[in-house]
Amino acid sequence: MNDPNAVELLLVEDNPQDLELALRALRKANLSNRIHVARDGAEALEFIFCEGPHAARRITDCPKVILLDLKLPKVDGLEVLKLIKGDPRTKMIPVVVLTSSKEQSDVVESYQLGVNSYIVKPVNFEQFAEAVHDLGLYWLLLNQPPKVAN
Amino acid sequence: MHTDEQLRASLKEIGDLKSALDEHAIVAITDPQGKITYVNDKFCAISKYSRAELLGQDHRIINSGHHPKAFISDLWATIGHGRVWHGEIKNKAKDGTFYWVDTTIVPFLTEQGKPRQYVAIRADITERKAAEEKLKASTKEVIDLKLALDEHAIVAITDPQGKITYVNDKFCAISKYSRDELLGQDHRIINSGHHSKEFIRDLWTTIARGKVWHGEIKNKAKDGTFYWVDTTIVPFLNEQGKPRQYVAIRADITELKRAEEAAAQLAAIVTSSDDAIIGKDLRGVVTSWNDGAVKLFGYPASEMIGQSITRLIPPGRQMEETEILSQIKRGENVRHFGTVRVRKDGSAINVSVTVSAIRDQKGKVVGASKVARDITEQKAAEETIRQLNTDLEQRVKERTAQLEIANRELEAFSYSVSHDLRAPLRAIDGFSQAVLEDFGPKLPDEGRRYLQTIRYSAQRMGALIDDLLAFARLNRQEMNKRPIDTGKLVRSTLDELGFPWPNRSVEVHIGDLPASSGDPVLLKQVWINLLSNALKYTSKRVKAEVEIGCTKTNGAETFFVRDNGTGFDMRYADKLFGVFQRLHRVEDYEGTGVGLAIVQRIIHRHGGRVWADAAVDRGATFYFTLEKETKP
Numbered sequence: 148m149n150d151p152n153a154v155e156l157l158l159v160e161d162n163p164q165d166l167e168l169a170l171r172a173l174r175k176a177n178l179s180n181r182i183h184v185a186r187d188g189a190e191a192l193e194f195i196f197c198e199g200p201h202a203a204r205r206i207t208d209c210p211k212v213i214l215l216d217l218k219l220p221k222v223d224g225l226e227v228l229k230l231i232k233g234d235p236r237t238k239m240i241p242v243v244v245l246t247s248s249k250e251q252s253d254v255v256e257s258y259q260l261g262v263n264s265y266i267v268k269p270v271n272f273e274q275f276a277e278a279v280h281d282l283g284l285y286w287l288l289l290n291q292p293p294k295v296a297n
Numbered sequence: 298m299h300t301d302e303q304l305r306a307s308l309k310e311i312g313d314l315k316s317a318l319d320e321h322a323i324v325a326i327t328d329p330q331g332k333i334t335y336v337n338d339k340f341c342a343i344s345k346y347s348r349a350e351l352l353g354q355d356h357r358i359i360n361s362g363h364h365p366k367a368f369i370s371d372l373w374a375t376i377g378h379g380r381v382w383h384g385e386i387k388n389k390a391k392d393g394t395f396y397w398v399d400t401t402i403v404p405f406l407t408e409q410g411k412p413r414q415y416v417a418i419r420a421d422i423t424e425r426k427a428a429e430e431k432l433k434a435s436t437k438e439v440i441d442l443k444l445a446l447d448e449h450a451i452v453a454i455t456d457p458q459g460k461i462t463y464v465n466d467k468f469c470a471i472s473k474y475s476r477d478e479l480l481g482q483d484h485r486i487i488n489s490g491h492h493s494k495e496f497i498r499d500l501w502t503t504i505a506r507g508k509v510w511h512g513e514i515k516n517k518a519k520d521g522t523f524y525w526v527d528t529t530i531v532p533f534l535n536e537q538g539k540p541r542q543y544v545a546i547r548a549d550i551t552e553l554k555r556a557e558e559a560a561a562q563l564a565a566i567v568t569s570s571d572d573a574i575i576g577k578d579l580r581g582v583v584t585s586w587n588d589g590a591v592k593l594f595g596y597p598a599s600e601m602i603g604q605s606i607t608r609l610i611p612p613g614r615q616m617e618e619t620e621i622l623s624q625i626k627r628g629e630n631v632r633h634f635g636t637v638r639v640r641k642d643g644s645a646i647n648v649s650v651t652v653s654a655i656r657d658q659k660g661k662v663v664g665a666s667k668v669a670r671d672i673t674e675q676k677a678a679e680e681t682i683r684q685l686n687t688d689l690e691q692r693v694k695e696r697t698a699q700l701e702i703a704n705r706e707l708e709a710f711s712y713s714v715s716h717d718l719r720a721p722l723r724a725i726d727g728f729s730q731a732v733l734e735d736f737g738p739k740l741p742d743e744g745r746r747y748l749q750t751i752r753y754s755a756q757r758m759g760a761l762i763d764d765l766l767a768f769a770r771l772n773r774q775e776m777n778k779r780p781i782d783t784g785k786l787v788r789s790t791l792d793e794l795g796f797p798w799p800n801r802s803v804e805v806h807i808g809d810l811p812a813s814s815g816d817p818v819l820l821k822q823v824w825i826n827l828l829s830n831a832l833k834y835t836s837k838r839v840k841a842e843v844e845i846g847c848t849k850t851n852g853a854e855t856f857f858v859r860d861n862g863t864g865f866d867m868r869y870a871d872k873l874f875g876v877f878q879r880l881h882r883v884e885d886y887e888g889t890g891v892g893l894a895i896v897q898r899i900i901h902r903h904g905g906r907v908w909a910d911a912a913v914d915r916g917a918t919f920y921f922t923l924e925k926e927t928k929p
Contacts, residue, residue: 162720162724164720164721164723164724164727164728165720165723165724168723168724168727168728168731171727171731217716218716218717246716247715247716247717247719247720247723248712248715248716250711250712250715251770268719268723269723269759270719270722270723270726270755270756270758270759270760271726271752271756271759272723272726272727272729272730272731272752273730275723275727
């Protein structure tokens with residue numbers, strides 16, 4: 148029932164270096180298939196809600212996990228999170244906030260909005276790679292997503 | 298013949314004597330039984346009995362009943378023995394009146410020596426007796442009067458030279474001198490020095506002229522206390538009209554004088570008071586008006602006494618007086634009532650008014666005393682204070698707003714540091730790692746080491762940023778004080794730090810740790826930082842020792858963490874708690890230099906104090922309190 152070509156992981160990241168490092172870590176963990184990258188909040192929303200360039204996509208083909216940076220151009224990550232979790236069609240998609248911020252306000256607000264996990268990007272790349280590997284493994288391979296009725 | 302002549306001559310002489318005696322005296326003769334055998338005319342006259350009524354009677358006919366039986370029997374015993382009796386007898390005349398006679402009874406004897414007859418010769422002494430009685434009565438009266446006077450008054454008598462010749466008990470009592478100490482002295486002994494020389498001179502001039510002096514004198518008693526006497530000095534004159542002695546009669550008026558002085562003092566206070574003190578009756582009519590009232594309201598007393606107090610009250614406040622008067626009539630006082638009154642010149646003044654009921658001796662309210670104080674200045678001062686407070690509040694508000702802005706900016710800054718500053722570091726570290734992974738084999742050893750150094754530096758900067766942000770966050774974090782089980786907190790902290798560190802030899806000794814009060818999250822941070830420091834700086838010891846305990850400093854519970862680590866030089870102790878201040882090289886001991894700054898900030902936020910005691914290579918002890926020390 149799922150499109151075998153459907154996107155498994157949506158990576159929302161504006162910082163090109165962070166993006167490259169994240170992709171490198173995902174690739175090294177053999178999780179590089181069917182990744183879609185959005186470079187700001189607006190792009191992420193268009194993809195998720197099948198608008199603009201993604202109008203042809205079916206909203207039911209949800210990604211298995213969304214890795215979401217918080218500090219994003221145009222629409223920030225918390226706003227994106229709010230819209231995803233506020234819509235019955237998308238609220239089941241696991242969202243992992245992956246951010247530089249250790250600010251308590253961000254953490255609290257993210258959890259209030261229903262985030263599934265909150266990961267602080269460490270400066271140390273090895274730790275970063277490990278975190279990406281772990282969460283990819285968990286959300287993509289181990290987690291059994293609930294069936295969403297059409 | 299010669300004898301006849303002689304006899305005649307002597308009979309005549311006797312007859313003459315008898316007629317002379319009859320002229321002069323009351324004569325009676327009785328027989329030995331007392332029966333009257335002879336009375337002369339004078340006897341009849343004084344007794345008012347006729348001769349016929351008297352003769353043959355005995356003297357009981359004129360007995361007055363005045364003399365006791367013993368007196369009569371003594372009389373008879375004397376003359377019965379042939380002796381002359383002399384005495385004074387009170388007799389009763391026929392008409393019931395009494396008369397006194399000086400009586401001589403001569404018994405004439407027989408040849409056997411027995412009384413033959415008794416001749417009684419009497420002289421009328423009734424008047425003398427009456428005068429004597431009168432004298433006796435008036436003497437008694439004088440004695441009574443003197444007694445009464447002594448009971449009532451302070452009495453002294455002096456001679457013309459002023460020497461004291463008599464004092465009564467009351468004089469001794471009030472002067473506290475004994476009679477012996479006073480007699481022979483003059484009045485200087487009780488001179489108080491209060492009166493002028495003129496006063497004393499006037500007194501002496503008056504009495505020396507034979508005139509009565511009257512006045513009030515302040516005297517000094519033996520014990521140095523003073524007393525006031527209302528004094529009357531009466532000079533008694535001799536036949537030459539010169540003073541023979543002075544009698545001074547005094548009354549103790551000390552209490553009265555004291556009351557007078559107190560009243561005068563009160564009156565002086567009222568007069569000199571800056572407050573307006575006004576008396577009024579229950580209709581509000583002014584009965585007294587002091588200088589303070591003149592000054593405050595501008596009306597002289599002559600224009601206010603007898604007038605209604607309402608002329609001081611502005612038209613809109615006339616009801617106040619009605620209310621005050623009805624309150625006073627109920628016996629209630631009005632205290633510090635702030636209101637407005639009008640001066641004579643029409644200007645308004647702020648006054649504080651206190652009105653009290655004046656009662657007569659029976660306790661009935663008969664009027665009111667009103668004390669009014671000008672509070673214009675006080676009002677102005679209050680207004681100034683109010684204004685200052687408002688300004689201050691305004692400034693506090695502005696400053697708070699500025700601080701809030703600064704705080705928000707700081708938050709935004711921290712937020713941006715948190716997000717943006719770490720991203721490049723991550724790139725530096727990440728791409729260095731990528732180079733090492735992808736091209737490591739092609740690089741010389743030196744190149745790989747350089748890349749490792751780049752990574753280390755980037756990671757260290759990441760740690761610095763994290764600590765700095767944690768430190769900055771401390772001030773923004775709310776304090777959440779609650780009771781804390783210190784022992785439990787310390788043990789859980791040790792567990793978190795990896796107690797008992799199987800790869801090291803660390804001996805931890807935990808003493809008695811009393812409960813404390815504070816923010817559990819923040820205090821946990823304190824213990825983490827202090828204990829991890831202790832572990833860090835003992836890492837080069839073969840056998841590390843860490844002691845955790847509590848002692849008292851200046852009355853405050855003082856927790857401490859002692860280690861046997863590398864210690865530090867106390868000369869640099871002042872740098873210990875500064876941000877990014879380190880006393881050791883990074884190569885020797887890892888660290889950013891923020892841990893103790895965080896400790897200090899948390900302790901300060903709890904109102905406590907933190908300090909250290911250490912020596913190079915001999916360990917360090919960190920102390921902290923969570924409460925004010927009672928002694929500085």
